[in-house]
Amino acid sequence: MDKKLTAKILQNVENLRDEIVKAVSDVVKIKSVTPEFGWEPEVSSGGESEVTRYTKTIFDKMGIENELYEKEKGRANLCARYKGAGGGRSLLFNGHVDVVPPGDLDEWDGEDPFSGRVDEKFIYGRGSVDMKGGNIAAIFALKALQQAGIHTKGDIVFQNVVGEECKVNEIGTTACLEKGYTADAAIVCEPTCSENDPFMIHVASVGVLEMKWSVKGKSCHVGLRGEVIRDGGGGMDVGVDAFEKGMIVYNALKELERQWGQTKAHPLYKAGQFCINAATVKGGVSPSVVPPDIEMSYAITYPPQESASGIQKEIELCVHNACQNDPWLREKPPEITWLFDWPPFNTDLKEDICSILQQTARMICPEAGRFNGFEAVCDASFLQEKGIPAVVLGPGYGKYAHSVAERVPISQLIDAAKIYALTMVSWCGIA
Numbered sequence: 001m002d003k004k005l006t007a008k009i010l011q012n013v014e015n016l017r018d019e020i021v022k023a024v025s026d027v028v029k030i031k032s033v034t035p036e037f038g039w040e041p042e043v044s045s046g047g048e049s050e051v052t053r054y055t056k057t058i059f060d061k062m063g064i065e066n067e068l069y070e071k072e073k074g075r076a077n078l079c080a081r082y083k084g085a086g087g088g089r090s091l092l093f094n095g096h097v098d099v100v101p102p103g104d105l106d107e108w109d110g111e112d113p114f115s116g117r118v119d120e121k122f123i124y125g126r127g128s129v130d131m132k133g134g135n136i137a138a139i140f141a142l143k144a145l146q147q148a149g150i151h152t153k154g155d156i157v158f159q160n161v162v163g164e165e166c167k168v169n170e171i172g173t174t175a176c177l178e179k180g181y182t183a184d185a186a187i188v189c190e191p192t193c194s195e196n197d198p199f200m201i202h203v204a205s206v207g208v209l210e211m212k213w214s215v216k217g218k219s220c221h222v223g224l225r226g227e228v229i230r231d232g233g234g235g236m237d238v239g240v241d242a243f244e245k246g247m248i249v250y251n252a253l254k255e256l257e258r259q260w261g262q263t264k265a266h267p268l269y270k271a272g273q274f275c276i277n278a279a280t281v282k283g284g285v286s287p288s289v290v291p292p293d294i295e296m297s298y299a300i301t302y303p304p305q306e307s308a309s310g311i312q313k314e315i316e317l318c319v320h321n322a323c324q325n326d327p328w329l330r331e332k333p334p335e336i337t338w339l340f341d342w343p344p345f346n347t348d349l350k351e352d353i354c355s356i357l358q359q360t361a362r363m364i365c366p367e368a369g370r371f372n373g374f375e376a377v378c379d380a381s382f383l384q385e386k387g388i389p390a391v392v393l394g395p396g397y398g399k400y401a402h403s404v405a406e407r408v409p410i411s412q413l414i415d416a417a418k419i420y421a422l423t424m425v426s427w428c429g430i431a
């Protein structure tokens with residue numbers, strides 16, 4: 001990349017600092033809590049669209065073709081396309097505008113969760129790091145190129161989407177892709193910094209499956225419990241303790257989880273990352289009754305290279321096998337219900353976008369650009385689902401996401417905008 005031009009781009013980003021800070025602060029003030037959470041519906045409804053209407057005005061001023069696109073009424077995504085001169089690769093910047101609820105206000109220590117407060121180092125408030133900061137940085141990266149008089153060959157596409165925090169991608173990211181806002185590669189602008197690892201590049205994420213199983217026993221009065229549990233008693237003819245039977249299933253899944261620590265691996269994850277987490281339990285009637293039922297729910301975290309259907313088969317087989325040694329469960333097997341799947345993504349490191357983004361990130365920050373597997377999930381999965389090689393890189397510490405201390409460092413917003421700008425040039429080419 002031409003040194004003089006690079007310097008000019010970076011200087012332009014620096015010059016945009018105040019505009020970037022103001023825009024991030026402004027959108028953090030908008031209470032765009034995902035409506036699915038049900039948090040103060042009269043406040044949060046329409047919040048997402050208020051954010052995208054705000055970013056629309058920035059694109060309008062920049063003279064970039066854009067539209068508010070509502071797949072669901074009242075929840076507008078912002079899609080924009082900067083037309084390249086032709087003959088280059090296109091690049092998509094994706095990010096969500098919805099945020100999680102602020103949680104317990106007392107824990108915010110007197111801070112208004114939607115203050116958008118700015119001091120020398122940070123912008124504070126829900127959504128600052130996850131991930132309004134990243135979205136704004138990407139838009140201003142393009143502005144810095146425009147001001148440098150650069151016209152790229154490839155198109156630069158933006159999606160500011162709704163509903164990510166509750167995985168309603170069919171009205172957010174997936175809808176925007178189906179509307180035609182696609183590209184040859186994508187960067188999701190979620191926060192990827194940690195103290196010792198600035199600007200990691202997530203090239204994979206876990207998948208998350210949720211399920212529940214229920215076991216039915218046979219209720220009887222607690223006075224008959226002796227008959228139920230003792231050798232020589234009436235046994236199953238009198239009653240069956242559902243908790244006791246449920247523990248057979250619980251222990252089998254716990255043992256499978258232990259085995260996963262040895263058998264499920266991915267080069268970007270620590271051993272033991274992939275888990276079968278028992279999350280909730282309910283059952284029983286009253287102290288006077290041998291419990292007739294138990295239900296447990298789980299969140300299952302699985303490796304990027306595996307599929308939900310494979311994991312489901314493995315879990316079902318494990319439960320089935322565990323039940324074969326028990327006369328009651330053999331006849332009345334647990335009912336398993338699959339509730340939710342957030343698929344993983346797994347981008348091949350040989351994809352050009354990986355090496356190009358690593359190079360540009362290291363031009364700004366020498367320690368940046370470590371390839372990493374994301375321990376949670378994001379919309380990159382739905383980009384990959386449509387065949388787009390996707391990576392995640394953005395400003396801010398992931399640990400502040402969804403926390404009461406949420407904030408984004410201003411220096412990282414500026415660095416992110418610089419990385420994005422250089423990547424636009426490097427990937428899309430200059431006309």
Ligand SMILES: [Zn+2]
Nearest residue numbers: 096130131190
């Ligand atoms: Zn996020």
